[in-house]
Amino acid sequence: MKTLYGIALIIAAGMTLASCSKLQNTSVLATANCSSCHGSIMNPAPPPDAAGDTSTSDPFVGAHQVHLNGSDFASQVECSTCHIVPTSIGPGVHPGGISSATLVTFSGVAMTETNTPGTRFYDSTLATVTPQPTFNAKTLQCSNTYCHGNFKGGNNFSPTWNVVNSSQDSCGSCHGIPPDDATHRGKGITLQTCYYCHSPMIGPDGVIVDNSMHVTGKLVLYGKSVSAW
Numbered sequence: 001m002k003t004l005y006g007i008a009l010i011i012a013a014g015m016t017l018a019s020c021s022k023l024q025n026t027s028v029l030a031t032a033n034c035s036s037c038h039g040s041i042m043n044p045a046p047p048p049d050a051a052g053d054t055s056t057s058d059p060f061v062g063a064h065q066v067h068l069n070g071s072d073f074a075s076q077v078e079c080s081t082c083h084i085v086p087t088s089i090g091p092g093v094h095p096g097g098i099s100s101a102t103l104v105t106f107s108g109v110a111m112t113e114t115n116t117p118g119t120r121f122y123d124s125t126l127a128t129v130t131p132q133p134t135f136n137a138k139t140l141q142c143s144n145t146y147c148h149g150n151f152k153g154g155n156n157f158s159p160t161w162n163v164v165n166s167s168q169d170s171c172g173s174c175h176g177i178p179p180d181d182a183t184h185r186g187k188g189i190t191l192q193t194c195y196y197c198h199s200p201m202i203g204p205d206g207v208i209v210d211n212s213m214h215v216t217g218k219l220v221l222y223g224k225s226v227s228a229w
């Protein structure tokens, strides 16, 4: 996608939002880039959405930028992790080529399986977790994503897409501090001691040191990255 954005930015730069009222005009489409009708110079994701809305409470704007810019505890999420992305623009192709029923189709890290039989920490008393994430376009809730805790020992939290006020990504929302499972329970583990076993992702003060190691689908354990757990 990065290459696509790069090419798109070089091609066009000049088109304005006003041009988008001429969606059926093929000469407009010929010079359009992915940020011509929605999104900004940062990336083609809203805000603004295709109707020009910019508020995060708007269903099409929502939490796009917090996922795409990364935060102090996690790095950027790919567009394709959450939905289908058109690769070209043109009549009948885009806009209008993707049905809203199939738009949000999760992939990649959102579907990471955990507690897989045969892995080092497999617990046969717990089910294997194979996330089948869903987006409810009415309630605007995302459910069963690996990222928000649908994993072994996680909270399986269902965040609401258009509530962007830091109330849904605090420590403890996706998994407990520590998680309530046999590995962590009753051991007097606190936020300040996570680093004994989960360094270098987290430091002695309980602060995330390397956001690119968190919410990746891999577990940072005893100084190593464990890809199946």
Ligand code: HEC
Binding pocket: 020, 023, 029, 032, 033, 034, 035, 036, 037, 038, 044, 050, 083, 084, 085, 086, 087, 088, 089, 094, 095, 096, 097, 098, 103
């Ligand atoms: C000519 C205006 C225009 C251009 C250029 C454009 N889009 Fe869109 N895009 C829209 C509109 C309008 C929608 C709203 C839904 C629809 O009508 O398909 C949309 C929706 C989307 C969606 C949500 C899925 C969907 O189809 O509803 C994605 C993802 C998207 N665009 C990505 C892109 C990417 C990537 C590019 C560059 C390859 C691009 N858009 C270029 C107008 C445009």
Ligand code: HEC
Binding pocket: 038, 043, 044, 045, 046, 049, 050, 051, 059, 060, 064, 067, 068, 077, 078, 079, 080, 081, 082, 083, 104, 135, 137, 161
């Ligand atoms: C964390 C998940 C997530 C990521 C990452 C994400 N999107 Fe979306 N996007 C959504 C959801 C959810 C919707 C549909 C909202 C709805 O139906 O209310 C959406 C809708 C859209 C729309 C439709 C807007 C409209 O006006 O119809 C566009 C355009 C879009 N996304 C572009 C992108 C692009 C481009 C990227 C990557 C640069 C991206 N998105 C990354 C979740 C995501």
Ligand code: HEC
Binding pocket: 073, 146, 147, 148, 149, 168, 169, 170, 171, 172, 173, 174, 175, 191, 194, 198, 201, 202, 206, 208, 213, 214, 215, 216, 217, 218, 219, 220, 221
């Ligand atoms: C958006 C959901 C989410 C939030 C919020 C969250 N975590 Fe996590 N955390 C995860 C996921 C998912 C994993 C599983 C490992 C992975 O995918 O990187 C994880 C794993 C961990 C681990 C194990 C080591 C590792 O990264 O593999 C520690 C320690 C941890 N988180 C601490 C924290 C702390 C401290 C906070 C608050 C600053 C926090 N988490 C907030 C989703 C979250």
Ligand code: HEC
Binding pocket: 121, 151, 152, 153, 154, 175, 176, 177, 178, 179, 181, 183, 184, 189, 190, 191, 192, 193, 194, 195, 196, 197, 198, 219, 221, 229
């Ligand atoms: C004594 C070592 C140790 C400490 C301290 C520790 N963990 Fe873990 N953690 C583990 C091990 C081992 C696993 C993998 C075990 C498993 O999958 O059952 C794990 C797995 C996890 C996972 C993945 C989900 C799960 O439960 O398997 C998360 C999230 C996590 N730890 C968060 C934390 C947080 C947050 C802290 C600090 C509050 C912490 N851990 C402190 C050893 C530790």
